[in-house]
Amino acid sequence: MTIATFIPPNIKDPRLVGRSYDMVINGKHEIAGSGKVIERIAPGHGIAVGEWPDASADDVRLAISAARVAFDKGPWPRMSGAERSRIMYRVSQLIVANVEELALIESLEVGKPISQARGEIDFCADLWAYAAGQARALEGNSHNNIGEDRLGLVLREPVGVVGIITPWNFPFIIASERVPWSIGAGCTVVLKPSELTSGTSIRMAELALVAGVPPGVFNVVTGYGDPAGQTLAEDPAVDMIAFTGSSRVGIHLGAIAARSVKRVGLELGGKGPQIVFADADLEAAADGIAYGVYHNAGQCCISGSRLLVEESVRDELLARVLDISRRVPFGDPLNEKTRIGAMISKGHAEKVDGYVKAGKAAGAELLIGGNPAGSGDGHYYEPTVFQNVRPDMSIAKDEIFGPVLSTLTFRSADEAVALANGSEYGLSASVWSTNLENALQTIRRVRAGRCWVNSVIDGTPELPIGGYKKSGLGRELGRYGFDEYSQFKGIHVTLGRPGRWFTS
Numbered sequence: 001m002t003i004a005t006f007i008p009p010n011i012k013d014p015r016l017v018g019r020s021y022d023m024v025i026n027g028k029h030e031i032a033g034s035g036k037v038i039e040r041i042a043p044g045h046g047i048a049v050g051e052w053p054d055a056s057a058d059d060v061r062l063a064i065s066a067a068r069v070a071f072d073k074g075p076w077p078r079m080s081g082a083e084r085s086r087i088m089y090r091v092s093q094l095i096v097a098n099v100e101e102l103a104l105i106e107s108l109e110v111g112k113p114i115s116q117a118r119g120e121i122d123f124c125a126d127l128w129a130y131a132a133g134q135a136r137a138l139e140g141n142s143h144n145n146i147g148e149d150r151l152g153l154v155l156r157e158p159v160g161v162v163g164i165i166t167p168w169n170f171p172f173i174i175a176s177e178r179v180p181w182s183i184g185a186g187c188t189v190v191l192k193p194s195e196l197t198s199g200t201s202i203r204m205a206e207l208a209l210v211a212g213v214p215p216g217v218f219n220v221v222t223g224y225g226d227p228a229g230q231t232l233a234e235d236p237a238v239d240m241i242a243f244t245g246s247s248r249v250g251i252h253l254g255a256i257a258a259r260s261v262k263r264v265g266l267e268l269g270g271k272g273p274q275i276v277f278a279d280a281d282l283e284a285a286a287d288g289i290a291y292g293v294y295h296n297a298g299q300c301c302i303s304g305s306r307l308l309v310e311e312s313v314r315d316e317l318l319a320r321v322l323d324i325s326r327r328v329p330f331g332d333p334l335n336e337k338t339r340i341g342a343m344i345s346k347g348h349a350e351k352v353d354g355y356v357k358a359g360k361a362a363g364a365e366l367l368i369g370g371n372p373a374g375s376g377d378g379h380y381y382e383p384t385v386f387q388n389v390r391p392d393m394s395i396a397k398d399e400i401f402g403p404v405l406s407t408l409t410f411r412s413a414d415e416a417v418a419l420a421n422g423s424e425y426g427l428s429a430s431v432w433s434t435n436l437e438n439a440l441q442t443i444r445r446v447r448a449g450r451c452w453v454n455s456v457i458d459g460t461p462e463l464p465i466g467g468y469k470k471s472g473l474g475r476e477l478g479r480y481g482f483d484e485y486s487q488f489k490g491i492h493v494t495l496g497r498p499g500r501w502f503t504s
Contacts, residue, residue: 007331007338009045009378015104015334016045021052021198023059023222024205026066027215032059038195038222043111044333044342044378050109052198055223060190060231063219067161067188068237070216077158077186081136088135088180090211091204092128095121098207102200106172107333109197111342111378112296114334123459124176127477130461131180138185138482151493156486158186159263160239163232165225165253166201167245168194168344169299174244174267175201177465177476182242183217185485190219190238192229196344198222225249236260240485243267244301246399247425247470254473265474265484267301268467269399270427273420274304274456275442277413278313280432284454286320289405292430292456294328294340294383298352298403301471302428304456305400308419311409318367318387318407325368325383330403332378340403343379352381352402359386359395364406391422399425413438417445426468430456449475 022029031037032053040050053059071077076084095102103117110117143152162182166174171193182189193201198220205220221228233241233256240263243253247268257264274292276285292304309317330340343349349372356370369384387407389396395406410416420429429448433439439453449466452458459465466475474484 005327005329006373006380007329007335008374009332010334011045011047011377013045013334016042016047016049016108018048019050019105019199021050021202021222023053023055023063024202024209024218024220025063026219027209030059030062032056032223038198040109040196040199042108042378043344044108046377050105050199052202052222055221055228057227057231059223060192060221060228061235063190063221064161064163064232064235064237066216067190067219070214071158071161071188074188074214074216076183076188076214076217081138084184084186085132085136087212088128088132088184091180091208091213092125092132094207094211095125095128098203102172102203105199105203106197107341109199110168110171111333111344113338113341115336115338116296116341120170120173124172127176127461128180131184134479134482135184138486140488149495149498151495153491153493155489155491157489159485159487160187161237162187162189162240162242162485163238164189164191165229165232165241165243165245166191166193168196169296169301171197172200172204175204178242179204179218181476181481182485183213185482187485188217190221190232192221192223192232195222195224229253230256233257233262239263240265242484250472265476266467266472267465267476268427268470268472269425270301270303270467270471271306271397271399271423271425272302272304272428272430272448273306273308273423273446274430275416275420275432276307276309276313276317277431277433277435277438278310279434279438280313281434281454282313282317282320285432286317286324288430288432288454288456289317289321290324290328293405294403295457297340297343297381299344299401300457301399302450302457303401304428304430305405306396307405307407308410308416309407310416311411314387314407314409318385321405322368322385325385328383330383331374331380340383343381343402346379348401349379349381352400352404355395355398355400355402356384356404359389359393359406362390362393362395364389364393364395369403391419397423413442417442420446424470427471
């Protein structure tokens with residue numbers, strides 16, 4: 001079961017330097033009123049790499065007030081789309097100019113491979129550039145066919161102040177999937193990143209100020225879910241909450257927001273199926289399956305952690321997946337060869353190990369991995385593969401959030417779809433087949449919001465993302481993403497003199 005490709009963390013790497021950050025509120029750097037800070041220990045190295053304020057509810061209210069004033073009285077919502085577009089495009093250029101710095105922060109705080117972090121930052125620049133281009137093309141509608149004396153107008157307006165709460169696994173990407181769309185629609189924002197990985201979110205707001213985003217439009221507060229995130233959800237001055245994270249917390253935030261009929265966008269948990277038919281390119285599928293489950297050490301809401309393979313090719317496909325699992329370099333996030341980095345914390349690594357133990361106890365066959373790795377400098381877990389998994393096992397139902405693949409088999413497309421849909425989640429899904437009709441007909445029947453045919457965890461700013469069932473509400477990215485942060489006002493215009501309702 002031992003994996004031989006572990007790269008021990010180099011705790012003497014000169015890039016392991018701690019940084020201190022302040023919150024960004026109304027265009028200024030602010031510490032917590034209490035003076036308290038949160039220290040981040042790099043999960044891949046066990047060394048302090050970041051420190052930021054531990055915000056209280058009062059600190060968050062200052063940011064909300066700044067965003068409220070910027071929306072109600074400031075220039076941003078009243079700018080032309082072209083003006084907002086130019087400023088947002090400058091943000092994308094500044095991200096490109098600072099790729100190496102941002103990637104290093106992300107790698108150290110999250111524990112992800114530096115090469116992966118670099119690619120993610122580049123992608124985020126593209127997200128900002130796309131949103132910038134669309135910001136000047138946003139439109140309403142007109143209805144000229146409702147009568148010769150009537151004209152109908154549909155105006156698109158920004159929803160207002162948006163509280164955005166992001167998780168620890170992809171802090172820069174998930175913020176970049178939301179902030180440009182919300183401010184591009186004319187909204188103002190208070191962003192609350194995870195208390196574990198706040199550095200790049202603060203840097204994003206700082207770059208936005210340099211680009212010309214006015215004070216108060218993009219604020220960042222740092223701290224814990226309670227009180228910081230709770231305050232965003234409860235405060236009546238916040239018009240919308242956009243949350244990415246666990247279904248448990250999303251349901252809680254949705255209930256809070258419902259009390260004031262606050263709009264909510266939720267991207268929650270997943271248990272993504274990867275459906276592999278016998279006619280698939282098995283070499284490509286094996287590589288995609290390994291990437292889909294090991295990407296970000298499996299700490300990914302769109303992880304392809306359920307392998308549903310046609311029974312006749314199970315053994316051949318698993319042999320290929322196991323070969324990759326034995327050889328893929330994992331360990332030190334700062335090593336350019338690393339493909340699988342660290343777990344976010346010791347507690348989370350123990351949670352993943354608990355699922356593995358539960359899978360073995362339930363009768364699933366462990367083919368490879370299944371153990372923590374390393375000697376104490378960081379938190380790592382071996383690439384792990386199970387077969388003979390039943391749908392009722394916890395490793396088949398629950399979002400493990402680790403590098404653990406659960407394998408089930410099917411004999412027909414109907415059975416594959418039933419297995420894929422037999423989950424409370426519906427965030428992502430993949431189908432592997434060289435028969436395009438079979439692939440498309442299958443994916444059309446799978447209830448998931450982000451899908452791939454012959455690939456996995458691919459993305460582009462043009463296509464919407466979001467979940468079905470307990471995986472969330474609403475859509476981000478593409479043109480649909482702007483609708484999430486917009487209100488639509490219908491206006492009936494009467495031309496000429498209207499008929500009288502009452503005459504004496």
